[in-house]
Amino acid sequence: TPALEAVDLARSYQLEGVSVDALRGVSLRIDQGEFVAIIGPSGSGKSTLMHLLGCLDRPTSGALRVNGTEISALTDTALASLRNRTIGFVFQSFHLLGRTSALDNVALPLVYRGVGKVERRARARRALEAVGLGHRLDHRPSQMSGGEQQRVAIARALVGEPSVLLADEPTGNLDTRNGDEVMAILDRLNADSGVAIVLVTHEPEVAAHARRQIHVRDGLIELDTANRQGASAG
Numbered sequence: 249t250p251a252l253e254a255v256d257l258a259r260s261y262q263l264e265g266v267s268v269d270a271l272r273g274v275s276l277r278i279d280q281g282e283f284v285a286i287i288g289p290s291g292s293g294k295s296t297l298m299h300l301l302g303c304l305d306r307p308t309s310g311a312l313r314v315n316g317t318e319i320s321a322l323t324d325t326a327l328a329s330l331r332n333r334t335i336g337f338v339f340q341s342f343h344l345l346g347r348t349s350a351l352d353n354v355a356l357p358l359v360y361r362g363v364g365k366v367e368r369r370a371r372a373r374r375a376l377e378a379v380g381l382g383h384r385l386d387h388r389p390s391q392m393s394g395g396e397q398q399r400v401a402i403a404r405a406l407v408g409e410p411s412v413l414l415a416d417e418p419t420g421n422l423d424t425r426n427g428d429e430v431m432a433i434l435d436r437l438n439a440d441s442g443v444a445i446v447l448v449t450h451e452p453e454v455a456a457h458a459r460r461q462i463h464v465r466d467g468l469i470e471l472d473t474a475n476r477q478g479a480s481a482g
């Protein structure tokens with residue numbers, strides 16, 4: 249089963265009586281364990297696509313299957329449950345609780361799933377160790393560098409063992425060194441755990457980490473390197 253399968257996804261927004269077509273019919277399939285970058289200029293529809301793929305928003309038309317489940321028939325509650333079980337999110341601004349320990353930040357998603365305290369802490373510790381922060385469990389994000397904060401956010405996104413990690417400009421608030429470090433961790437997590445990663449970025453150097461690039465322009469896929477069968481350099 250593909251992790252994500254979109255058929256002719258479209259999304260328009262109503263803005264003061266005017267309709268803005270942010271996505272105009274996007275079809276793509278992302279398999280389990282893939283590492284894909286969605287790249288395109290500002291306003292091209294990347295965030296809209298990411299919100300749809302992450303089930304944070306619903307399409308105006310078109311179909312989306314998440315781990316084989318078509319979402320259009322789901323109630324909002326069922327969609328939220330599917331999202332919580334299958335998708336982890338990382339954003340540009342880390343969205344951590346600044347005064348809560350790294351361990352408790354990472355354990356928080358497990359509270360909502362009814363995981364007991366001892367297991368929550370054990371899993372949060374393992375997730376922090378996986379991003380190289382095993383020595384920072386009791387530190388608060390407000391005491392950490394941006395790169396460390398993003399690694400805590402990655403641990404939080406992965407603690408529930410989702411099928412897909414959606415990362416929206418994860419290096420956008422980081423300097424080059426911290427950005428490279430975060431990308432190296434995403435590379436390794438993808439290789440080791442098999443989580444599919446969908447990375448949204450406008451930076452070509454960041455997109456180059458992914459094995460597949462999907463270029464979005466004016467709400468459409470302009471190029472998907474997965475479709476360049478037999479193409480070779482030069």
Ligand code: ADP
Pocket residue numbers: 261262263268269270288289290291292293294295296297
């Ligand atoms: P990107 O992430 O590539 O910058 P977006 O998906 O944010 O692109 O935006 C695509 C288009 O949709 C843009 O023209 C943007 O102005 C418009 N748009 C995005 N979100 C909204 C919204 N909530 N209401 C109205 N227009 C929106």
Ligand code: ADP
Pocket residue numbers: 304337339340341342343416417
């Ligand atoms: P910013 O450009 O302010 O850094 P982010 O990259 O942090 O924005 O967030 C991108 C989008 O994701 C925004 O539209 C925001 O509302 C949404 N978002 C941020 N955090 C969450 C969250 N924890 N859950 C759902 N949506 C979120």
